[in-house]
Amino acid sequence: MLRTNIEFSSVDRPLQIILITSTKPSEGKSTTCANLAVAFAQANKRVLLIDADLRKPSQHRIFNKSNRFGLTTALFNQQGLEEIVQHPNTDNLDIIFSGPTPPNPSELLSSKQMAALLKSCREIYDVILIDTPPIISVTDAQIVATQSDGVVLVIDSGNVKKEAVRRAKASLDHVKAKLLGAVLNNVQRNSKDSYAYYYQEEVAHTSSER
Template sequence: MFQSKRRAAAARQKRNLIVYSNPDSIIAEQFRTLRTNVQFLNGGKKSTLLLTSPSSSEGKSTAAANLAVSMAQQKESVLLVDANLRDPHIHFIFKIPNDKGLADVLTGQAELKDAAYQTEIGNLAILTSGQLDSNPAELLGSEAMEKLFQKALENYDVILIDSPPVLEVTDTKLLANKSDGVILVIGEGKTAIEKATEAKKALEFAKAKIYGVILNEMK
């Protein structure tokens, strides 16, 4: 029974991290194309990139994880941050601990260098959500968040942020305003045109620079 659960968990990880488990697939190539487009938009500079979606269950976290892996495979130093403090997923995708992470760093209970989890995938490090005991919006909009970005960019080429759905909480607007660029993930067959348009307007109102849209095929 225990072995079957481990096999099931490994299978789910392979499905989620297709760029890592099947680098020759069409999907992996699409993420490499996305990675290249982001590099052109950034002009080769260090940057902070946020991924969000209009609503939940649109594949945003999986897209963020695969883009992070693709960038790390290109020898970029990447920090993937799970800023969805209300409903985190990144530690599930990578099957890593979440005993300390972003919330702990922002509240001064941990240092970034101690909280970041170094993976075996290229130069990819992950900062999970950590243990939350206060208001997420206050933390994410705080001066501590800005300082974390500044500190992280001293050691990483790219900070990739998995944020909450933009239409559900205010957290994402705060983060989008602090990021160099935003990618909107839309679930094919799930997101109504009205919601996609509303999400775009919300990001523009936050003065976010929208790099583009990922149309995620929902299965």
């Protein structure tokens, strides 16, 4: 559903670089980003997932891969994509993990090397998803948002105050980023929810046809 909503959220031009962030740590942004990357890949899109959370990376753990090299080594050593891209067991999906933790994440993400890397990626991939740190904590997400076509904000239901969400949106507005929408994560559904009812009706209808 999230993949479909993103695909239909822009009529004027295709969304190619999409940034995924949150208001604070542990809201599920990295898991959301990883699942969304797989969903786009399963739709026969050529997908690149970039872990730009250079302070607390997690994509290498999600995909059980080495983080000895990645985005930071590419930006420091000016390596090409072929030297840093890794391939999980999912067709159409490539990943650039964060690489070793640098002393200056914000400077790296705002560098000319980062801009050049994203430009090269645009020429190869249909969809580029970028996992960044929480937007309120540091400026990293704001920096990358200026080079993205849209932003998805992941919000942990019941654990984030409205004021924090307002601050996150204000931070995105400040750099004129395009907020595509929010993912309300960890929502507790019950049998009275309209979507659950719709799903049950669909199952019942299918069963009756058989």
